[in-house]
Amino acid sequence: MSLDDLPDRIKEHIIAATNSDYTRRDNSLHVTELVYCLRKAYYRRMAEKEGEKEEKGIKQRWYLYRGIVFDEAWTGLFARNQVRVTHRVRNGPTIVGRIDFIDDDGTLYELKTISNDYAIRDGPKPAHVKQALFYAWIEQAPRVRLVYVHLGGVHIFELDTRLAEQVVEEVEQKAIELWRALKEGRPPEPHNEPWECRYCEFRDLCAIEDLS
16 A cells, blocks of 8 residues: 555645645746756746646655655744745846754754655765755855754754855856746756656656757
8 A cells, every 4th residue: 555545634634735825936036946957947937827737646745745744843943943045146036945944053954854865875965955055155154954854864964164155156157047048938958967857747848848
């Protein structure tokens, strides 16, 4: 048996918890859009403008749900939690995001849920590192820790904040690239990460675009 065999009440709760009414604004880009494939972010935004909604299966929602459960259980323990950040790019869009929590000593924490240790066998995910360091630069945090949580335990990586400025420059460049692509109606270049392409809901559309 699997997730599909859970009682309806539990499945309904998972669906309700993972539904989002968040509407993306043209001049406001989320940092998570900029650390992954820009073309994927472009297609998602264009689909939203056309009134299309991404259909998520119960398994996909489960991955989101795990993160929500840990967020709600842990972030509320800290006075500074779910800290909204904004960063205006010169002659470009605004980058927005949300920090999970900041401890009393100023340490910034970013939480990520994973299936098991194997997911981080090579260390923290580059996209997660960039997101956390971007937040650290905005907040001028003295320390930043990336916390991976799974049912078997927790792994914490302390990141080098000296790399934050370089990350911000890269994220700003990505923001301008995506912003211009959206204004011009022209898909940006793909990320070309095999794992990301393999599970992307836009892979067929992306392949057609590359052939045209």
